[in-house]
Amino acid sequence: MGKNITIIDYGLGNLRSVMRGIEAAGAQAVITGNAEEIAAADGIVLPGVGAFHEGMEQLGILRETVCGAIKDVPLLGICLGMQMLMDSSEEHGLHKGLGLIPGRVRRFPVVPGIKVPHMGWNTIRLEKEDCPLFTGLPREAHVYFVHSYYADTIPQYTLTSTEYIVPFASSVVRDMVYGVQFHPEKSGSVGLCLLKNFIDLV
Structure with missing residues (x-):
């Protein structure tokens, strides 16, 4: 039986493109906002585009489901989904995140x-x-970004770094929680390799 990767549907994000990327990387992908299905997943992807506070509001009660599930399965946050993993964001005021990775989201x-x-x-x-x-993957690689805010965290949680106006954490990690600011589903062979690697973690 194939690995079941659950993509969280909370109303924000390019869900279909993420789903196609995961399927191209060799796993079954399910898009759902159902807490029971998320809790039963082999791996979880939290995508997202848009404003931080809207993402957290839309995620709603699924916050508890996500925070509970990561004790047993890997999680990959993409773009806004990565930012939501952090403690807080300064976007449109100060807003609390999931607190899975220490740090704050700041505007360039x-x-x-x-x-x-x-x-x-x-x-x-x-x-x-x-x-x-x-x-x-090589020590340096090219990937595709679209964002106005960046994650400010310490080296302990910084998986990759990128420079644009300021140096920032372009991907983060803590235990089985991973986040990438870029879009792997739009990043060609590099993104496909990363998604395959995530599937291998499951």
């Missing part, structure tokens, strides 16, 4: 001539050599 500072959002291809640099999520 204004610099004349540099556009925000950070949109397009940029380099990620691996900061932890032995992380299974990046098995088979």
